[in-house]
Every structure is written in C-alpha cells, then in structure tokens.
Amino acid sequence: MTYVHLMFDRHQLIFSEGLPTESFLPGPQTTDVFEQEIVAEICAFFPQLDPDTGVGYSPAARRTLKGYEAAVLRVSSEAA
Numbered sequence: 001m002t003y004v005h006l007m008f009d010r011h012q013l014i015f016s017e018g019l020p021t022e023s024f025l026p027g028p029q030t031t032d033v034f035e036q037e038i039v040a041e042i043c044a045f046f047p048q049l050d051p052d053t054g055v056g057y058s059p060a061a062r063r064t065l066k067g068y069e070a071a072v073l074r075v076s077s078e079a080a
Contacts, residue, residue, distance in 0.1 A: 007042070010058035022061065027054030 005024040012023040030051040031039055039051050048056035
C-alpha cells in the first residue's frame with residue numbers, strides 16, 4: 001500500500017474521491033514519524049518551518065481540538 005501526503009503553501013482541505021481530506025499539516029509529529037531525509041526534504045521546500053514545532057507554517061485550515069476537548073468527547077462517546 002502506498003500512502004501519499006500532499007503539502008501546500010498553506011494547510012488545505014481538498015477533496016479526494018469526493019470526500020473532504022486535509023493536506024499534511026507539519027508539527028511535532030513531523031520529526032517523530034518521518035525518516036530524517038524526508039524531514040530534510042520538507043525543510044528544503046519550507047525553509048521557514050521548524051519541524052519540531054510546526055512554527056513557520058500556516059495554521060490549521062479548520063479548528064483543531066485541544067487535548068482536553070478530545071478527552072471530553074472520548075469519555076462522552078464511551079458513556080453512550
């Protein structure tokens with residue numbers, strides 16, 4: 001299986017086979033999940049980006065839940 005990330009000048013919502021899909025949003029996960037050569041390639045395209053924090057890239061295209069908000073939703077769904 002091949003998994004493809006799309007990354008634009010700004011975080012985007014795009015449609016993939018009719019479904020809304022997010023483009024790649026760099027952040028702390030960038031250095032945790034990609035090999036160093038991929039991180040270096042991303043930084044070559046986006047030299048202002050700090051791959052450890054995501055600083056230097058646009059904000060998320062849509063609101064992102066805080067950890068505590070996601071926890072409340074998880075507990076609520078488990079109780080239902």
